[in-house]
Amino acid sequence: MMKKAFYLPNSKTFIIFLLVVIISFVVLFFSQNWMLKTVREDKMEQNYAMLRLAKTSADLSLDQAFKLSQLLLLDNDIAKFIYQGEVDGGSIDIQTIIDAKITLPVARSISSMLSEIYIFSKNSGYLLSASNAYLEPEKMYPTLFAFEGLNYRQFRSKYLTAPFSRAFFAETTALVDGRAMRVIPLVQTFPLNSPSSNSGKIVMLLDSEFFSSILAEQRVGENLTSFITDSSGKLITSWGDTSLVVGLDYGDGQHRIQVGDEKYVLSVLTSEVSGLRFFSVLSLKDISAMMSPLWTVLTVLSLVMFLVMAALALFILLRNRKDWVELFGLASQGESPLPYEQALGHIKAIVAEDRNKVRMSGGTPFITDTFFRRLIHGKMADTSEIQAMLKLVQEDIDFSQNLVFQMVHLVIHDVNDILTSDRLEDIDFTRIAAQKQAQQTFARQHFLYMDFSFSIWIMLWHHDGSYLDKQIDLFWKEFSLVTPTSASMAVSSSKESLNEIFDATNECSDVLQSISNEKQVEVLRRYSEITLRRERYHYTSDMERKLYFAVLRGEEEALEEILRILEQDNFAARSLGGEETSNLLRVLYATAIKLCQAMHHEDPPKVFTTYPQAKQYFLAFAKNVRGENQDKEDILIQKIVSYIQDHYDQCSLNLSSMAKDFSMKESFLYHFMQTRMETSFAQYLEEYRLARAASMFSERQMTINEVTALCGYANSQTFRRAFRKHYGMLPSDYQKTVLFKQGV
Structure with a gap:
């Protein structure tokens, strides 16, 4: 059979292809310039974001310190200590000092940022700390709580008696619990509602390492300098090159400044909580140094990849056109079906190309997924289908070797919450993370598939079972660090033949069921573990x-x-x-x-x-x-009603007599009527007797004494009282009303 002639694409196709290549190259060139500018701005924004994070971290801790100082100054025992004068030896007023000091150790332990807390009373001159009471502070100062470069009078004048509401002081060295520490003093004046009276002070020594660590965590550039000042511009603490402590007059935001011959980016933020100002200084050279290698590498790589992809696209265009043109040429010869033997080579080429495209895009051929779905849903007839599937995954797999197989099932616990939110990319990222980690951990000896419930299945094989177990542990360790979802992983037992693989999916289901029963999340569990967990039943x-x-x-x-x-x-x-x-x-x-x-x-x-x-x-x-x-209750209720109807005319009728006739306990009948009939025996009997009395007045002319006797009342006085309470009128008035209506 003559095949249809194959022709190269016409000139129009090549012209369009050439135009696309030229336009793409121009776009690539300008996009690289734009990327350089954008990344530089991103680095600057990253620097500002890190400074904002440092400010926020400091604000959280300082706000806690401010609230703690206010609580301490509002404490009655501390207020008494501040207003109290000097205490004579043996005086009971010493208890005030003891009560005030008791609160300080607990207060100091609230925040790890606090190195020490001092309470100063101006009236007595005494000083309290979490560990000591300094009744003669001037004598005790040099050895117990000295500040670097200050004698006690200077210390007192600077921190304890100076008139201010609240102030931060520059970083200094002080003795705390007998050892020298770098601290930042924070001083608050007492009382809070009238700081001008300056009756006392609370001095908090903030750990300088806390602030240094916050400033040091801004890892943008190699030579970043950060520092903190108070609202007046006084330096509190710094990290980096102190010669770059500049730009104190600039407002919040980012500014380009010049120091000497070098240009810098100055970032400034002011805290609304503490009034402190946070600064960072980053050299433009550092930013350029970070970007220059990236620019060169990306430019060269982009150009090379562009040329390679252009050549590959042209090659695929020519080859696919050849296969399809020849295939359709065979199909167009006459009206008979496609001559399969002659077309087989072209069919194989097209299928192989399609599979290669899928593999290059990070996927798996559709038929491979279909095979695996049949496996996990128990639709496979025999092991020949598993072999065909594995051949598609690893062409050189050798089934003559003693291979060990295992199945892994990853389940996302919060998948329903994710599906009803805008976090769908978390599921996709979980799949991508699992796929990338599986490729790194198991190389080609695995197949990964996400099913319709968004859980991930991984089939593994290797000639060494112990090695496979170690790699599974490594996979879980690395995967659990990066996945944004809450997931657990079930692992089947090792299978030494393909015939046993069919049980692996059921084993994974058993493992996941045990995890669900125990309400566990983010765990790795093997089937061997649940077989070892069999326990005795619990039924005491x-x-x-x-x-x-x-x-x-x-x-x-x-x-x-x-x-x-x-x-x-x-x-x-x-x-x-x-x-x-x-x-x-x-x-x-x-x-x-x-x-x-x-x-x-x-x-x-x-x-x-x-x-x-x-x-x-x-x-x-x-x-x-x-x-x-x-049913028994309904019978008893009817029995009680009938009994009262039959005996209501007896004056001696009561709950005791009815209980005796019923051969039941009186207490049982009382509670039964209260709970089932929602009334008491006396109330029910009274209402029935009065109802019968009213009926007698209506049915025939009877005297009150006659009705009294017939209704079981001992005397007419008791009857009148009960009747009036129930109907709101005396029996005689009721009788007249009834007779009037009857025209008698």
Whole structure:
């Protein structure tokens, strides 16, 4: 058969292709320049963001310190100490000092930023700290709490008696608990509502290393300088080159300044919490030094990749056109079906090309995914399909070797929350992270697939099972560090033949079920672990007693709670094996037999084979008992009503006589009427007697004494009082009203 001639693409196609190449090259060139400018600005913005983060971290800790100082100055014991004068030896006023000092150790431990807290009283001259009370501070100063370069008078004048509301002081060295520390003093004047009276001070020594670490964490450039000043521009602390402590008059924002012959970017932020100002100085040379290598590498790499992709695109265009033109040429010869043997080479070429495209884009051929879906859903007929699938994944796989296979199942716990939010990219990133880490950890000896429930399956193979276990641990360690979702990983046992692979998916499901039962998240668990966790069932005599009586009383809600606890203890908190599950069902069946004997049921239940079956039986039993109890209650209510109707005319009728006639306890009948009839015996009897009296007045002419006797009242006075209370009128008035209506 003659094949249709193959022609190169016409000149129009090549012209369009050439124009696309030229335009793409121009766009690439200008985009590189734009990228350089953008990245430089991004570095500057990154520097400003890091300074903002440092300010925020400091604000959080300083706000805590401010609130703590206010709480201390509002404390009654500390206020008494500040206003108290000198204390004579042996005076009971020493208790005020003790009470004030007790609060300081706890206060100092609240924040790790606090190195020490001092409370100063101007009236007495005393000074308290978390560890000491300095009643003679001038003598104790040199050895216990000296500040670098200051004697006690200078220390007192600078920090304790100077008139200000609240102030930060420059970083200095002070003795704290007998050792020299770099600290930043924060001083607050007492009282808070009238600082001008200057009755005392609270001095907080802030750990200088805390602020230094905040400033040092701004890792933008190699020679970054950061410093902090107060609102007046006084330097508090710095990190880096102190000669670059400049630009104190600039406002918040980023500014370009020049120091000597070099240009810098100055970033400034002011804290609304403390009033402190945060500065960072970064050289433009540092930014350029960071960018120049990146620019060169990206430019060369982009140009090379562009030329390679252009050549590859042209090659694919020519080859695909050849295969498809020849294939359709064969198909167009006559009306007979496509001559498959002649077309086979072209079909293979097109399929191979399609698979290569998918692999180059990071995916897997569609048919490979189909094979794997059949495997995990139990649709594969035999191992030949697994072999075909693995050949597509690793062409040189050798099934004659003794390979070990394992299945891994990654599940995202919060997938439903993610699907209903705008975090869909988290699922995709989890898949990408798993794919990249699997490629790095298992090389070509794996296949990864995400199913319709957004869980990830990985099939692994290797000739060394112990090596495979180590790599699985490494994969989980690295994957769990980068995934933004809450995920757990189930691992099947090792399978030494393809025939055993079919059980691996079920094992993964069992592992995930055990993780779900225990409400665990972000864990790696192997099937071998749950087989080792088989435990004895939990069903104590107390649990049996509660279940037994809940059924007998028909208390369905209480029974449901008992059965829920039983299920939780045995199937969530434990992982029972088949034997222990059978043992639990046997003892539950024994309880069921006891209930049948107690209720005189002649037909025992069938032996329980599952826990839901046992649960359903007990719930149905309790429901029947409750129904029987309800029938008994309805009968008793009718019996009480009939009894009162038959005996209401007896003056001696009371609850005791009715209980005696019923052969029941009086207390039982009392509570029964209160809870089931929502009335008492006396109230029900009174209402019935008065109803009958009103009926007698309406039915025929009777005297009040006659009605009194017929309704069971001992005397007419008691009857009149009860009638008036119930109907709002005397019996005589009621009788007249009735007779008037009847026209008598």
